Amino acid sequence: MSTATLSGKTLAGIIREKTQDEARSLEQDSLRPVLAVVMATDDESTLWYVRSIERAAERAGIDCRIIDLGHDATEQVLASVLRDLSAEPSVNGIILQTPLPADVRADALVGLIAPEKDIDGANPLSLGRLAVGQPAFPPATARAVVEILDHYDIPVAGRNVVVVGRSAVVGKPLSLLLLARDAAVTVCHSRSGPLGKYTREADVVVVAAGRTGLLTGSDVSGKTVVVDVGTNVLPDGSLVGDVDEASVRGVAAALTPVPGGVGSVTTALLLLHTVEAARNQSPSPMLAAQVMETAG
Ligand code: NAP
Numbered sequence: 001m002s003t004a005t006l007s008g009k010t011l012a013g014i015i016r017e018k019t020q021d022e023a024r025s026l027e028q029d030s031l032r033p034v035l036a037v038v039m040a041t042d043d044e045s046t047l048w049y050v051r052s053i054e055r056a057a058e059r060a061g062i063d064c065r066i067i068d069l070g071h072d073a074t075e076q077v078l079a080s081v082l083r084d085l086s087a088e089p090s091v092n093g094i095i096l097q098t099p100l101p102a103d104v105r106a107d108a109l110v111g112l113i114a115p116e117k118d119i120d121g122a123n124p125l126s127l128g129r130l131a132v133g134q135p136a137f138p139p140a141t142a143r144a145v146v147e148i149l150d151h152y153d154i155p156v157a158g159r160n161v162v163v164v165g166r167s168a169v170v171g172k173p174l175s176l177l178l179l180a181r182d183a184a185v186t187v188c189h190s191r192s193g194p195l196g197k198y199t200r201e202a203d204v205v206v207v208a209a210g211r212t213g214l215l216t217g218s219d220v221s222g223k224t225v226v227v228d229v230g231t232n233v234l235p236d237g238s239l240v241g242d243v244d245e246a247s248v249r250g251v252a253a254a255l256t257p258v259p260g261g262v263g264s265v266t267t268a269l270l271l272l273h274t275v276e277a278a279r280n281q282s283p284s285p286m287l288a289a290q291v292m293e294t295a296g
Helices: 009-028 044-060 075-087 106-110 124-131 140-151 171-180 262-280 285-294
Strands: 034-039 063-068 093-096 160-164 184-188 204-207 225-228
Touching: 009 044, 009 140, 009 262, 034 044, 034 075, 034 262, 044 063, 044 262, 075 093, 075 106, 093 106, 093 262, 124 171, 140 171, 140 225, 140 262, 160 171, 171 184
Parallel strands: 034 063, 034 093, 160 184, 160 204, 204 225
Antiparallel strands: none
């Protein structure tokens, strides 16, 4: 059978347009959204990624401030910068970029990002709010998966959805978003045993494990829609997902590509969350009310 490709590029374009429109309407209220990206690494691919966010932000009408503290930044310095940004009224969104120096406790730091500015859902408070159905920004990647399924009219309510991975940044928040949409969610992880017994029965499988070739053609059926969140860099520098594309293609109903799938939508959503946060923090009650409907 032929497996449909669920590209994220068109959807990312739609989200970028929506973000530009929102930024323009904020400008009419003399507001220009500001995104702060805090980083503490010399890693080339991270630098490249942060610069790509900066370029995309500028195109969308968002000011992006990169605060590069260097690879030897201490936890105290990072904490102080995050506290200041959280308290700074002109800053609307904050990202703490990983990787961080080895002796820094990322868990402690993300808790310092003000929840209303936590546009990548990193603060445990955001995850807690998602869990109880209160307004919060989910991690952009988790929301990207749901947006892709929506964009391609793939229903999840009452469907059997398997999420592979249970991290606080992808698997857990994604499971909460899917539960909120009435999916029957099964979460697999490194101790749940062979994937096939869960995934072969699934309508939708989302793989977010960071393991090349984890999901193969024998793990899926003809009805399965596969969303590949994984990003793995091969020794030759190419980027692949967690899905063994060669064996899954031709068996599954549909598959998101890597690159060009979840990742493209994720970056676009980070910027959409920034304008939504700016609206939320706006002194105009009418603008703030609109955001409550859009966030999450
Ligand atoms: P993570 O924190 O390392 O978590 C990986 C999860 O996968 C863990 O829950 C782990 O189980 C599970 N796992 C590992 N090996 C497994 C196996 N053999 N079978 C089943 N489950 C297994 O990673 P993450 O931050 O969630 O990221 C996951 C992947 O998504 C990575 O490739 C990452 O680069 C990618 N990612 C992509 C985007 C994007 O925008 N496209 C954004 C974020 C992350 P345990 O809990 O038992 O250890």
